[in-house]
Amino acid sequence: MKPVIALVGRPNVGKSTLFNRLTKSRDAIVADFAGLTRDRHYGDGRLGSREFIVIDTGGFEPDSSTGIVREMAKQTRQAVAEADVVVFVTDVRLGLSAQDMEISRYLRQANKRVLLVVNKAEGMQESPLLAEFHELGLGEPMPVSAAHGQGIRSLVEAALDMVSEPEPEAGDEEAATQDRPVRLAVAGRPNVGKSTLINAWLGEERLIAFDMPGTTRDAIKVPLERDGQRFELIDTAGLRRKGKVFEAIEKFSVVKTLQAIADANVVVLMVDATQGVSEQDAHIAGYVLDSGRAVVVAINKWDAIDGYQRELLERSIETRLAFLRFAPVVHISALRRQGLGPLWKAIGDAYRSSVCKMPTPVLTRLVHEAAAHQAPKRAGLSRPKMRYAHQGGMNPPIIVIHGNALDGVSDAYRRFLEGRFREHFKLVGTPLRIEFKTSH
Ligand code: GDP
Numbered sequence: 001m002k003p004v005i006a007l008v009g010r011p012n013v014g015k016s017t018l019f020n021r022l023t024k025s026r027d028a029i030v031a032d033f034a035g036l037t038r039d040r041h042y043g044d045g046r047l048g049s050r051e052f053i054v055i056d057t058g059g060f061e062p063d064s065s066t067g068i069v070r071e072m073a074k075q076t077r078q079a080v081a082e083a084d085v086v087v088f089v090t091d092v093r094l095g096l097s098a099q100d101m102e103i104s105r106y107l108r109q110a111n112k113r114v115l116l117v118v119n120k121a122e123g124m125q126e127s128p129l130l131a132e133f134h135e136l137g138l139g140e141p142m143p144v145s146a147a148h149g150q151g152i153r154s155l156v157e158a159a160l161d162m163v164s165e166p167e168p169e170a171g172d173e174e175a176a177t178q179d180r181p182v183r184l185a186v187a188g189r190p191n192v193g194k195s196t197l198i199n200a201w202l203g204e205e206r207l208i209a210f211d212m213p214g215t216t217r218d219a220i221k222v223p224l225e226r227d228g229q230r231f232e233l234i235d236t237a238g239l240r241r242k243g244k245v246f247e248a249i250e251k252f253s254v255v256k257t258l259q260a261i262a263d264a265n266v267v268v269l270m271v272d273a274t275q276g277v278s279e280q281d282a283h284i285a286g287y288v289l290d291s292g293r294a295v296v297v298a299i300n301k302w303d304a305i306d307g308y309q310r311e312l313l314e315r316s317i318e319t320r321l322a323f324l325r326f327a328p329v330v331h332i333s334a335l336r337r338q339g340l341g342p343l344w345k346a347i348g349d350a351y352r353s354s355v356c357k358m359p360t361p362v363l364t365r366l367v368h369e370a371a372a373h374q375a376p377k378r379a380g381l382s383r384p385k386m387r388y389a390h391q392g393g394m395n396p397p398i399i400v401i402h403g404n405a406l407d408g409v410s411d412a413y414r415r416f417l418e419g420r421f422r423e424h425f426k427l428v429g430t431p432l433r434i435e436f437k438t439s440h
Pocket residue numbers: 009010011012013014015016017018059119120121122144145146147148
């Protein structure tokens with residue numbers, strides 16, 4: 001599971017500036033909590049091969065009558081609860097304040113690992129102004145400048161070092177070759193029917209759910225077997241044990257969803273047919289796409305809409321989820337347990353596609369055939385020439401094409417190649433990445 005870092009501090013100390021530094025901000029998922037001063041933002045960060053999730057919070061809103069801690073925005077408390085490490089952001093230019101003292105008391109009570117950073121410290125690595133932050137009793141203050149990108153790497157290293165090293169997970173390629181269970185996550189907005197689907201699965205006769213004790217860090221994985229294929233269901237809907245069986249309870253957590261997507265081989269992206277495809281659905285879908293996971297779109301509550309609405313829905317899927325065109329779309333009713341067979345089939349197909357083996361001679365032949373059919377356009381002076389191709393990874397499959405002057409190959413041509421590869425290997429439900437390597 002990716003560790004979670006929450007940015008906490010009073011307003012204007014530079015939390016969102018830091019958030020943007022730490023994340024590829026286009027991945028940010030905004031959880032909308034009506035009535036709060038600022039929404040929580042979630043984003044993905046990476047340092048080398050170490051990945052993490054960052055939560056930005058609106059900050060503590062001061063309230064003179066009751067004190068800020070008691071009036072602390074609920075979202076900030078929630079973010080602290082979800083975090084493995086809290087990065088407490090202060091501002092060297094404003095100096096240490098009473099609010100900072102209150103926040104630090106709260107964080108100590110919350111019993112979280114806290115990294116104290118002093119922001120806006122550009123060019124102030126050794127400044128005596130830093131010394132006063134020792135008073136917070138949270139250890140050595142770490143000077144950074146979010147705006148100028150100073151000290152950020154050390155910050156991330158220190159934060160990640162505070163999280164105990166996760167157990168080494170076998171790589172995806174190993175998963176494919178060693179007959180490990182297929183890790184499956186169900187993602188979607190609250191109330192789309194995730195828990196109902198999981199309960200329907202757990203109640204299916206042809207499905208065997210193993211009895212398994214709870215695991216660490218709240219992450220529950222339920223091993224299942226269906227038609228000889230082993231699965232591991234990753235908790236996104238809030239699975240809980242009830243006696244000898246698991247049941248899904250209604251509890252949506254963005255962090256859990258992001259972690260589960262990152263950890264899965266296949267994601268079932270659930271959409272509520274009665275609600276249509278919303279902005280948030282598209283956000284989650286975009287995140288799944290970026291994660292490279294195989295994906296099946298399950299349109300749930302198909303029982304509850306009429307023919308006209310079905311037509312409208314099909315159209316909104318085509319436009320709003322156009323970037324997931326490779327994903328199979330299955331119509332189901334989790335409540336009536338309809339469409340579950342086709343859903344399992346789609347999941348199986350998507351998984352097999354995502355770990356498909358593509359031999360170098362076949363890939364090389366395919367690129368030559370593609371070039372003979374339609375050569376890549378000349379970009380500048382040199383004509384691109386594809387020489388050979390090999391597979392660079394699985395889940396998602398990556399095809400690396402080697403040749404000359406391939407830097408200028410257009411997106412359109414890349415899509416043309418993708419279409420040919422997909423057709424040949426019958427790939428469904430998995431993104432496919434194509435990389436060009438130019439030798440000069
Ligand atoms: P937040 O309310 O804690 O999220 O704070 P913001 O990220 O919105 O930043 C508040 C202000 O501080 C903005 O004007 C930023 O440009 C500025 N700021 C953020 N980081 C730095 C920094 O490292 N150095 C300086 N000088 N200003 C910064």
